[in-house]
């Protein structure tokens with residue numbers, strides 16, 4: 822019996838596949854982080870909700886939100902690659918690495934900045950954030966350029 826559905830096979834390039842994996846992994850990790858934050862609320866954990874710990878609460882909420890949204894950005898990047906034939910392989914590769922760097926460094930910076938903090942100031946872990954932000958800007962600029970119409 823033939824299993825041919827008559828549809829063209831769906832193929833996924835290495836970089837697309839990498840971002841599908843990274844995107845869904847980031848969603849898994851940071852949505853679980855959201856459930857972790859819910860639990861901290863549910864159990865009224867002072868280390869998170871106490872008035873002296875507002876900096877931590879703010880930073881960990883930002884880690885959750887940015888990590889989740891960067892997961893979606895990775896999925897958007899994977900989709901964009903299927904729609905941008907003019908995106909040169911070298912630029913794709915650099916954009917991909919920058920985006921993955923940002924996906925790790927930005928939420929990590931917020932999270933680590935909230936582990937140890939100094940009054941209203943985040944801990945040194947926050948230094949990862951501007952590095953991740955620059956990588957994200959580079960990825961966005963390269964991707965914008967890669968989506969220019971061909972010919």
Ligand code: HEM
Pocket residue numbers: 852854855856857858859862878882885886889890
């Ligand atoms: C696509 C999915 C999601 C996105 C884009 C997202 C984004 C955000 C954003 C932007 C905030 C900050 C809101 C504010 O402070 O005004 C936030 C807070 C929060 N999210 Fe999510 N979220 C998502 C899914 C989830 C899930 C699945 C959970 C857990 C079941 C969750 C739990 C929380 C909690 C508990 C806070 C508040 C933390 C606090 O203020 O102490 N989120 N989220």
